Amino acid sequence: MAFFPTRSLFTALSNRAVVYVQHGDPAQVLTALSFRPLPPPPKNTLNVRFLLAPINPADLNVIEGVYPAKAESRSDLVASGIGSSDTPAFVGGNEGLAQVAEIGEGVQGLTKGDWVIMTKPQAGTWCTGKNVGMDDVEKVPRVPGLTEVHAATMTVNPPTAYNMLQDYLRLEEGDWIVQNGANSAVGQAVIQIAASRGLKTLNFVRPRDNLGELVKQLEDLGATKVLTYDALSDKSIRQEIKEWTGGKEIRLGLNCVGGKETTLMARLLGNNAHLVSYGAMSKQPLSLPTSLLIFKNLTCHGFWQSRWYSRSVRGDRVRVMQILANLMSQGKLKEPAHEIVTISAKDSDKEAGLRVRDIIAKATAGRQGKKTLLRFNTD
Numbered sequence: 001m002a003f004f005p006t007r008s009l010f011t012a013l014s015n016r017a018v019v020y021v022q023h024g025d026p027a028q029v030l031t032a033l034s035f036r037p038l039p040p041p042p043k044n045t046l047n048v049r050f051l052l053a054p055i056n057p058a059d060l061n062v063i064e065g066v067y068p069a070k071a072e073s074r075s076d077l078v079a080s081g082i083g084s085s086d087t088p089a090f091v092g093g094n095e096g097l098a099q100v101a102e103i104g105e106g107v108q109g110l111t112k113g114d115w116v117i118m119t120k121p122q123a124g125t126w127c128t129g130k131n132v133g134m135d136d137v138e139k140v141p142r143v144p145g146l147t148e149v150h151a152a153t154m155t156v157n158p159p160t161a162y163n164m165l166q167d168y169l170r171l172e173e174g175d176w177i178v179q180n181g182a183n184s185a186v187g188q189a190v191i192q193i194a195a196s197r198g199l200k201t202l203n204f205v206r207p208r209d210n211l212g213e214l215v216k217q218l219e220d221l222g223a224t225k226v227l228t229y230d231a232l233s234d235k236s237i238r239q240e241i242k243e244w245t246g247g248k249e250i251r252l253g254l255n256c257v258g259g260k261e262t263t264l265m266a267r268l269l270g271n272n273a274h275l276v277s278y279g280a281m282s283k284q285p286l287s288l289p290t291s292l293l294i295f296k297n298l299t300c301h302g303f304w305q306s307r308w309y310s311r312s313v314r315g316d317r318v319r320v321m322q323i324l325a326n327l328m329s330q331g332k333l334k335e336p337a338h339e340i341v342t343i344s345a346k347d348s349d350k351e352a353g354l355r356v357r358d359i360i361a362k363a364t365a366g367r368q369g370k371k372t373l374l375r376f377n378t379d
Contacts (some may be wrong), residue, residue: 016343016376017127018356019074019089020229021082023065030063030092032343032352034319035077041104044134048116052152052340053096053125055372063092064123069306071122091124093374097140097152097262098129107134115140117155118163119317123304126356128376138237138314141322143329150328150335152184152373158324158333160278160305161189164254165199168274168301171252173198176245179254180204180229180261181281183214185336185371188221190254195222196332202250204229204243204265221334232264239282252276259284271296337370 014037020029036341041047061067071090077083081283095110100114110116118125120136140151165171177194181187182203202219205211207228225244231237241250249270253261256279266275266288275298277286292298309317327333341359343352356374 007374009042013365014378016345016349016352016378017077017083017091017124018093018353018374019077019083019091020063020124021087021089021339023063026060026092027357027364030353030360031082032347032355032356033077033083033089034349035083038102038111038129038131041107041131043104044106045104045131046100046107046110046134047102047129047131048098048137049129049378050096050098050125050127051115052128052373052375053093053149054153054338055093055360055374056095056156058156059094060360060364062094063090067315068135069094069121074124075371091127091130093125093127094118094122095153095155096123096125097148098125098137099133101129102306104134110134110137110139116152116320117151119155121309125179126374128378132215133269135197135314138317138321141325143325144377145329145331147328147335149338149340149373150333153338153371154324154328156305157185157336158189158193159308159320160186161193162261162304162320162324163308164276164278164303165190165193165197165252167303168276168299169251171197171199171320171348174200174248175252176200176202176224176250176263177229177252177254178202178204178250179256180265181256181279182223182226184256184279184281186256186278187254188336189333190216191218191221191223191369192333193327196327200224200245202244202268203227204261218362229261229264232261238268249273252260254278256281256287258282258286263287263289266298269298270321271298272299274299274301276301276303278305339370340373340375342375342377 015035019033038047073088075085075088082091116137119138183205201224203223203226218226236294251273253269253275258280259282
């Protein structure tokens with residue numbers, strides 16, 4: 001029989017995490033686990049307290065066991081049972097905003113109370129707090145107007161958008177880019193960052209009943225044109241796009257969908273263009289006409305923000321975070337539509353686990369319509 005600590009025992013243990021022992025359906029395998037207080041941080045490490053941690057689609061893929069990055073198991077949470085050496089457990093979550101609680105010897109550039117974000121993949125952020133290496137976090141620039149939600153969601157989607165716009169070719173004000181999945185979190189960040197640079201965006205989304213509302217939402221963020229994938233099969237679309245762009249060729253395409261829609265979108269790209277793929281939401285392979293590679297000299301790339309973190313130097317990470325924080329502060333990069341779900345310290349582990357699984361079930365069924373962030377209360 002599973003053991004679920006009571007409310008009084010959780011108070012004594014003082015920490016809580018959302019964990020799983022084996023891969024599977026997140027709505028089935030996740031549970032809440034109370035664990036003992038953190039010891040003082042060893043040399044070159046720090047203890048942090050998480051303020052907010054989002055639930056991202058990739059987090060669910062990791063739990064399912066179908067994502068390339070894997071979480072590290074924990075066997076130091078409790079003395080016995082789940083989370084111990086008897087039954088190691090994985091803590092969910094890759095992204096989150098934490099506050100420095102204690103600093104170990106040798107840690108430089110951070111003080112108690114600083115906001116930090118995780119740069120080590122699959123850090124296990126769905127918890128009240130943890131011990132981390134000083135090289136596995138980045139200090140969040142504290143600028144006016146930067147909210148907890150901004151900071152908690154700035155590790156993955158905004159830098160993905162920024163780096164794809166920055167790394168493959170030099171774009172000048174007035175240049176056009178084209179993207180699919182434009183209403184995704186990355187797609188919305190692309191629209192806003194592009195608009196801040198004076199770039200024009202041609203955005204494709206799935207047909208839907210509330211298309212007018214979505215188009216207005218994306219235009220309010222700075223989208224230049226918003227079309228559905230159906231338009232890609234319209235033979236007249238190329239002429240319309242030529243009129244919109246004034247004949248200027250589109251040299252950058254961003255793909256998170258794959259399949260037929262991306263094949264058709266790639267045909268809109270001009271000579272010496274770049275097609276960057278960062279997702280495959282359709283779960284269909286990407287197929288491109290050889291003629292685009294031979295006669296248009298199309299170059300294709302894959303982008304993964306986790307790889308960027310592993311290969312970048314600290315100076316580059318600091319620079320990108322500062323740029324993004326400034327855009328957020330200036331209102332040019334808005335908070336994602338979101339809901340904050342608070343897991344109360346008064347709940348037992350059984351109650352907390354049931355609540356988390358219910359949230360996950362709604363997210364996987366597509367009923368949320370917004371970013372869900374977890375907040376764990378400790379009092």
